[in-house]
Amino acid sequence: MTTDDLKLLDKFQEAAGGDEPDIETMRDLTHPDCTMTQPESLPYGGTLEGKSIWEEEFSAFAEEYEKFDFERRWMEQAGDWVAIYFDINGKVADGDEFDTSAVELFRVENDQIVEAEVFYKDTAKLIEAGL
Incomplete structure (x- = not known):
């Protein structure tokens, strides 16, 4: 993992935020064999594969959501992963x-995201809210 990988994830997060995500930029930063895993307890849980995972x-x-706003608090590198x-x-x-x-974990290789995993602090809150 390099400083360039952190910059790549900054660009990715910028594309993902806002009212209209920039899916094309997200796809450009994603490897064709990328996987993303969400908690199985959620309606959209499981593992998605390929560049279409963001769509x-x-x-x-x-x-599922009327509103889903997120604010990044921190980003740290650990070996091949960024949290x-x-x-x-x-x-x-x-x-x-x-x-x-x-917490989202990303693994980057050759300037593309190859793996992403999402860990919610409390999936029960989402389910209790009516998900």
């Missing part, structure tokens, strides 16, 4: 609001 993730979020900690404020579609946090 699939944001499509699932659009169905990013977020605070999340959201509202489940036809449900309640919730606040929680999450």
